[in-house]
């Protein structure tokens with residue numbers, strides 16, 4: 233192994249990879265599932281070894297082949313943790329965080345770097361984070377979590393990321409988290425002014441003056457998100473304040489004939505800059521617009537990856553004076569140091585059942601919690617860990633007693649439910665308007681009509697023309713609406729629709745209420761002005777409440 237080799241899992245289109253390269257690391261291997269992202273990596277770095285497929289598939293790569301590599305890095309999937317999702321954590325088949333930590337036991341890298349969304353920093357996942365810290369310590373590493381904002385490292389966007397770094401004990405005393413840049417980041421206008429003006433749009437200069445802040449966090453990298461746009465309604469509102477139409481992504485900047493007062497859309501090239509890329513790096517993204525936008529939307533901005541990578545490299549080189557860590561100096565290891573979830577820690581240390589009040593009494597002095605707060609911790613951790621419950625045992629009204637069971641996450645088990653669910657959902661369901669990149673015709677307010685459901689193979693855009701016949705033909709399920717797309721209404725019967733959706737999501741509860749699906753409607757929130765303003769109204773009805781989570785256009 234060369235001195236500074238990195239194995240990167242879930243490498244995407246290479247934001248983190250590029251940052252680590254700029255920090256001095258060399259890629260021994262990059263593993264990625266998405267074909268377009270792999271094409272991007274290969275096109276930009278033909279010499280890199282890129283393994284395409286499920287990173288947890290032992291047939292794809294053997295972690296033990298990379299034993300002793302300097303760094304194991306990854307931007308493992310964010311949907312299990314994002315506050316914009318259901319925060320299923322360890323029970324989400326896409327979760328690879330805890331497994332990536334287990335890889336340290338096999339690969340024994342000198343350092344580990346994993347990044348994820350801010351949601352992982354929230355109280356919902358304090359026990360998950362605690363497990364990660366405890367496990368890494370057991371494996372001989374000194375771990376630490378930080379929430380880093382991309383705008384502190386020169387990126388014109390807030391983009392908070394939860395970052396985990398762990399180093400082997402021998403190197404840990406030399407690690408320092410990177411310090412934020414003293415210079416404020418450029419504004420959106422300063423960053424994109426020249427690109428907006430590139431085709432002669434007369435409104436560009438005024439637009440750039442108005443866009444006088446950093447960008448909201450770019451979203452839209454998830455396949456379930458659908459077409460290329462700048463995110464949910466809240467995000468689009470923030471973009472509107474900057475004079476940007478977030479409904480879709482443009483193919484080009486506005487031309488000389490465009491209205492100077494236009495609210496323009498961003499192009500992929502513009503979003504790339506907002507993710508911290510510099511033109512001179514010459515990085516290109518492969519695939520058509522939606523595939524490219526997804527890759528761009530997912531990245532860990534290279535400047536942040538470079539800053540963290542440099543901090544890790546300096547630690548591996550033992551640059552600067554060492555500082556003792558808790559693990560090196562037990563005197564520093566106070567009861568609360570590096571404890572993310574004291575309730576989890578109490579439970580983990582006990583084999584007997586404990587009531588909430590008993591748990592509260594066992595918490596260390598610096599981490600005292602009320603009974604209600606303990607119960608809240610228990611509720612959160614039961615999302616990721618089995619929590620055995622014994623019925624109320626005493627008469628003091630303290631309620632049931634609890635005992636910690638096993639961690640539900642995928643940790644490398646060959647028989648883990650994750651494999652089956654992952655295979656089933658690999659042809660991801662994506663629901664989107666038929667023309668995600670075009671304005672939809674306007675229809676009257678309060679329209680209520682039947683759904684037309686079309687299944688088609690394309691990973692890019694809608695099927696041409698009319699909605700095609702139902703039936704399982706490929707990866708994408710598109711739900712379209714006649715008022716939006718101009719497609720003739722197709723009143724497929726409820727059972728067929730249900731069967732079609734069920735084929736994509738085996739085991740989903742949809743089937744149970746299949747006969748009610750005939751009543752499924754979509755309803756405008758006040759006029760079908762744009763596809764993204766449409767909600768699936770029945771989602772709010774009790775008997776369909778299990779449906780809508782993924783039925784949002």
Ligand SMILES: C[S@@+](CC[C@H](N)C(=O)[O-])C[C@H]1O[C@@H](n2cnc3c(N)ncnc32)[C@H](O)[C@@H]1O
Pocket residue numbers: 241242243244245246247248249263264265266269285286287288306307308309310326527530531532533
């Ligand atoms: C947050 S993105 C990574 C972004 C990347 N670090 C960057 O900076 O550009 C997560 C990536 O994990 C990939 N991925 C998800 N599940 C995977 C799996 N089971 N095996 C390999 N890659 C996977 C996705 O395709 C996506 O590109």
